[in-house]
Amino acid sequence: MSLPHAILTALLEKPSSGLELTRRFDKSIGYFWSATHQQIYRELGKLETAGHIRALPSAQPTRGQKKEYEVLPAGREALAEWVGRPEDPRPGRDPLLLRLRAAAVVDSVDLEAELVRHLELHSAQLAEYEAIEQRDFPPERRVTQEDRLRHVVLRGGIELETFWTKWLADTLRELAGGPDPSPEDAAPDAP
Secondary structure: OOHHHHHHHHHHHOOEEHHHHHHHHHHOHHHOOOOOHHHHHHHHHHHHHOOOEEEOOOOOOOOOOOOEEEEOHHHHHHHHHHHHOOOOOOOOOOHHHHHHHHHOOOOOOOOHHHHHHHHHHHHHHHHHHHHHHHHHOOHHHOOOHHHHHHHHHHHHHHHHHHHHHHHHHHHHHHHOOOOOOOHHHHOOOOO
16 A cells, blocks of 8 residues: 555655665654565565556676665556545554554553553654754744655654643543643644
8 A cells, every 4th residue: 555655755855765765764854654675675576566666776696686776657647646646534543542542442451551551662763853953943044845744743743642642641641530731731732
């Protein structure tokens, strides 16, 4: 589904070997679209077979040499078609939410430690995203459409992590029998 499109996007940004691509996934695209190294290599083979990418010619013998891939016109066209296609939002599928729902029907399950762990993980991810924004996307560096598009994707990550940290803190407070957040904290900002 979207993994081939994520790979085409990354290769259009910069032709890469499979290893370089997996490293780039770990540092950028993987924040919002994860894939294992095996999935990426498998998809590279499918994209090459479909005529969407090709291995760049190498001056050295290819045995033992890493292949570097580039996107062909058919791959660019397939990506553009996918980008322009309407798609409905998908419901979230977070196992933590299901585990909380299940905890409501099974006795003596305490999820506080797990909620605290998730809060710590989301807080760390939020801090990382905010550091990336400060380092890579100050207002004066958001001059091109490409820069602005990359920035809004990062902002989406920041907003999601902000939601999760607030929701987890509120959930921990509610499960402990503490006060609900004040209406000012719970109400969205007025337009």
